[in-house]
Amino acid sequence: MKLGVLVSGRGSNLQALIDGIESGKLPCSIDIVISDREKAYALERCKRHKIPYLVIKRKDFSTQEAFEEEIIKALSGVDLVVLAGFMRILSEHFIKAFPMKIINIHPSLTPAFLGKSAQRQALEYGSRITGCTVHFVTEELDSGPVIVQACVPVLPDDTEETLSERILSYEHRLLPQAVRWISEGRVKVMGRKVVVHGANYGTLPANPQLEVF
Numbered sequence: 001m002k003l004g005v006l007v008s009g010r011g012s013n014l015q016a017l018i019d020g021i022e023s024g025k026l027p028c029s030i031d032i033v034i035s036d037r038e039k040a041y042a043l044e045r046c047k048r049h050k051i052p053y054l055v056i057k058r059k060d061f062s063t064q065e066a067f068e069e070e071i072i073k074a075l076s077g078v079d080l081v082v083l084a085g086f087m088r089i090l091s092e093h094f095i096k097a098f099p100m101k102i103i104n105i106h107p108s109l110t111p112a113f114l115g116k117s118a119q120r121q122a123l124e125y126g127s128r129i130t131g132c133t134v135h136f137v138t139e140e141l142d143s144g145p146v147i148v149q150a151c152v153p154v155l156p157d158d159t160e161e162t163l164s165e166r167i168l169s170y171e172h173r174l175l176p177q178a179v180r181w182i183s184e185g186r187v188k189v190m191g192r193k194v195v196v197h198g199a200n201y202g203t204l205p206a207n208p209q210l211e212v213f
């Protein structure tokens with residue numbers, strides 16, 4: 001399966017996809033990486049792993065539509081578009097160009113804490129459990145059908161940085177797993193519901209705060 005990956009920053013989720021492909025665990029190729037930021041460290045990862053990349057900056061275009069058209073053109077031929085820390089809100093026009101072919105990794109258990117700084121939102125809310133979500137991208141921000149989620153504990157002395165790093169360690173497993181499921185044709189979308197054939201839905205992680213009562 002041919003991937004097009006959109007990034008804006010460090011690219012650790014991109015690296016997780018690269019590692020999965022290079023280890024043989026992920027039967028895909030990354031045909032193009034597109035960054036909206038010239039200095040994104042994700043591009044250093046592309047250079048290191050000889051992955052084609054483009055920088056397409058919003059400020060170089062007079063309209064959002066022209067910006068997105070350039071990205072759509074660059075993504076021609078891919079089977080799946082992966083938003084891996086891509087920090088731009090995409091229009092309905094873009095999404096319609098790739099119907100149910102765009103996925104995103106978000107650092108919360110949607111529908112909680114949508115948008116930017118989801119980790120900080122969870123901390124400020126006082127949540128004891130947060131997590132990460134891989135979902136299909138729809139026009140409504142971070143609200144598309146959920147493919148898979150992972151729970152992550154929030155510790156009393158957490159900062160935004162410590163919590164973000166902990167969530168990232170789960171993201172790096174969740175995103176490649178979701179991409180592999182899609183490449184295997186196991187993901188079926190039925191309205192808001194997504195069913196993954198053969199996935200384990202029965203067991204939940206232990207609830208650490210739950211005491212014997």
Ligand SMILES: Nc1nc2c(c(=O)[nH]1)N[C@@H](CN(C=O)c1ccc(C(=O)N[C@@H](CCC(=O)O)C(=O)O)cc1)CN2
Nearest residue numbers: 086087088089090104106115116138139140141142143
């Ligand atoms: N139409 C959609 N676009 C995007 C989605 C989506 O689900 N639907 N997911 C996001 C990823 N994302 C969180 O996971 C996210 C990215 C960016 C923002 C945001 O508020 N961006 C601002 C500022 C942009 C910047 O500073 O460069 C903005 O674009 O106005 C919120 C959530 C990707 N796109």
Ligand SMILES: NCC(=O)N[C@@H]1O[C@H](COP(=O)([O-])[O-])[C@@H](O)[C@H]1O
Nearest residue numbers: 009010011012013085105106107115
């Ligand atoms: N709302 C979008 C959002 O917050 N995405 C988050 O940005 C980080 C990118 O890290 P990376 O560049 O190292 O993959 C990840 O934590 C991802 O969940």
